[in-house]
Amino acid sequence: MRAVNDWDQWIEEELGRRAEQDLTRELRVVTESSQPVCRREGKTLLNLSSNNYLGLAGHPQLAEAMGEAIERGVGAGSPSSRLIVGHEEETALLESELANWQKSEEALVFGNGYMANLGVLSALLGREDAVFSDRFNHASIVDGIRLSGATHYRYRHRDMDHLENHLKKADQKGIRRKVIVTDAVFSMDGDLAPLQEIVYLKERYGAALFVDEAHSVGVVGTQGRGLAHDLGIAEQVDLHMGTFSKAFGVYGAYVSGKREWIRYLIHTARSFIYTTALPPVMITAIRRSLQLVKQGALLRQYLMGKCRYFREELSQAGFRLTDSMTPIIPIVLGESSTTLQFSKRLVDCGVLAVAIRPPTVPKGEARIRFSLMASHRDGDVQEAIRKIGQIGHECKVIT
Ligand SMILES: Cc1ncc(COP(=O)(O)O)c(C=O)c1O
Incomplete structure (x- = not known):
């Protein structure tokens, strides 16, 4: 049987192991999380991580x-x-x-x-x-x-x-x-x-x-x-x-x-x-x-229009996309470390998009998962695409 103290040590080792593999997860305080633009740790961020596709959470x-x-x-x-x-x-x-x-x-x-x-x-x-x-x-x-x-x-x-x-x-x-x-x-x-x-x-x-x-x-x-x-x-x-x-x-x-x-x-x-x-x-x-x-036909139409544009632009920039047909639009980057670095750079540039890593996705398939909302402004989406492309070059994900 394990002694009580072994548990503390085991948990510490488990967390350490995750940190070594760039798999640490953090909880963060966000305000206006249901809006297209939210605030986190003093930063204003375009929220490209939300499942609030039609923008109804803030309706x-x-x-x-x-x-x-x-x-x-x-x-x-x-x-x-x-x-x-x-x-x-x-x-x-x-x-x-x-x-x-x-x-x-x-x-x-x-x-x-x-x-x-x-x-x-x-x-x-x-x-x-x-x-x-x-x-x-x-x-x-x-x-x-x-x-x-x-x-x-x-x-x-x-x-x-x-x-x-x-x-x-x-x-x-x-x-x-x-x-x-x-x-x-x-x-x-x-x-x-x-x-x-x-x-x-x-x-x-x-x-x-x-x-x-x-x-x-x-x-x-x-x-x-x-x-x-x-x-x-x-x-x-x-x-x-x-x-x-x-x-x-x-x-x-x-x-x-x-x-x-x-x-x-x-x-x-x-x-x-x-x-x-x-x-x-x-x-x-x-x-x-x-x-x-x-009654949301118009919202769905706006949303799908934005998604089509976002996918086309990222694909033309040279990113590896999935076969997405929906507002969930990932770019597959491969390694957890690159994906984490990419996501951090996005936040530095005012874009919130999470790094999805194993075990949520298979090993070697780490990705940035973008998701769009009907309430995103077109100008904000265009600006985000520009920043994503710029970081893609910096991180040598695209040439
Ligand atoms: C495909 C799928 N099924 C089920 C769930 C769970 O739904 P809920 O968030 O309502 O628990 C989610 C989301 O988290 C999901 O993406």
Whole structure:
């Protein structure tokens, strides 16, 4: 058994090891974090790191909705988990509005996207089952799979032949049930899952399909319904997950699908059952945000125009981009040390864009992940592109 003091030493060594590999992480105080330009440690920074794609987190209507809710007496907190005391009418209204918007039978609100993924995967799958997951799926999907105890088949990123091979292998082994799970938009690359091909394979091999639309709802498709709707295959997806913490500019998440599937989750998803409900004041803000998202065609158009311009300019400058089709636009630099240096130089020049390093991305694939907002001013974006190019030359990433 380890002596107590060994723990202090071990933690120190672990942190030291991360520092040696340029993998130290820092928490920092930021003001006006939901705005296109924020302030950090006395510096004014163009925020190119935010998931607040439509700029709604700072929208006055959301603050107004929250203020009105408090005045109506809904309270700042929830009394219990939803299955104990029950929920306010606002929550029932939100769930029916979400179901309407997603054209699904029902929707269920979760505390956040991480908990939704954990809850769904551990509820659907057990030790006798198999799950097929894109190698670049979000950490919350990986953790949900671990919790479920199911056999985990990781397929190469967007590689449908590899997915099919795994499905065949699982059938040969006589696996009980199969679930395919994928991000719709991959959070560190900004590229899209080949959902049509996945639907074909799901039907061919009798698997269920769970799609995480965290980065696509609000941004992609008519009324911001997400990628599956945009491709016309939403009905073939058994469960959809979307979060309110990104384009919605609020907090929380939902899962939508057929009535009986949602009823099953209410009985089995432990991250839904054993946690306090989202505060009603938050639910009110989400309802208002849903209205803004549905009416946000113009915001989506501005956003996509800016993204296209940003991608084209960086590509022409010689940076290595991913296949991004979304507001997540990374430049892949390779080594953590170069990426960290690049990110620090950006901050010196007034641009906030984080260095994404292993284990969040594979070794040798460290990158600067830029993300754009509809509310960024065109002039600021142009100026940022100029600075990124200049630092690219300084760091010898481009010639
Ligand atoms: C693809 C994906 N799924 C799930 C989550 C988790 O969502 P949330 O931030 O609401 O917990 C995130 C973001 O962090 C994400 O990028």
